[in-house]
Amino acid sequence: MSAQPDIRSAGRRQTAALSVFLVVQTLGTVFFVGDVIGDLREDPTSIHFIFEAVVTAALLLGILFGAFALRRTVELLRAQDQALAVARGALSDVIDRQFRAWALTPAERDVAFLALKGLGVAEIAELRGAAQGTVRAQLTRIYAKAGVSGRAQFAAFFVEDLLGQGVQAAG
DSSP, X not given: OTHHHHHHHHHXXXXXXXXXXXXXXXXXXXXXXXXXXXXXHHOTTSHHHHHHHHHHHHHHXXXXXXXXXXXXXXXXXHHHHHHHHIIIIIHHHHHHHHHHHTTOOHHHHHHHHHHHTTOOHHHHHHHHTOOHHHHHHXXXXXXXXXXXXXXXXXXXXXXXXXXXXXXXXXX
């Protein structure tokens, strides 16, 4: 976990560096645009004017590409923050929201959560004070509501969220 703050701070440093670069590049572009406009009035066919016009156009394109890169960096940092939030324990919130979306009953929620923890039918039945057949029937209903065929797919549904695929509504 100690590497997580380093990743975040590196991303923030990269965002700050791109921002500073864009500001400096914008200031340079403003200067060149003013100079090109002045040169345009004097001699629009000179090599000096053409060179400065091309450099100014390149700076403008650089600003556009830099802004795009900055936006992508910010989006990437947000996505990484979301993935970190899931990995840090927000997964239980994701699981709870998904259980509500599937309209699991309170008993089904308990069984589903215990199944996600890796407990077997007998263990779940013992913990809940229920018959194993009841737990099997509840698991069958849970899997049907989730649109999966069994325990492995059910667990994989949430593992995909940890891997950055996002939880997808069954239906």
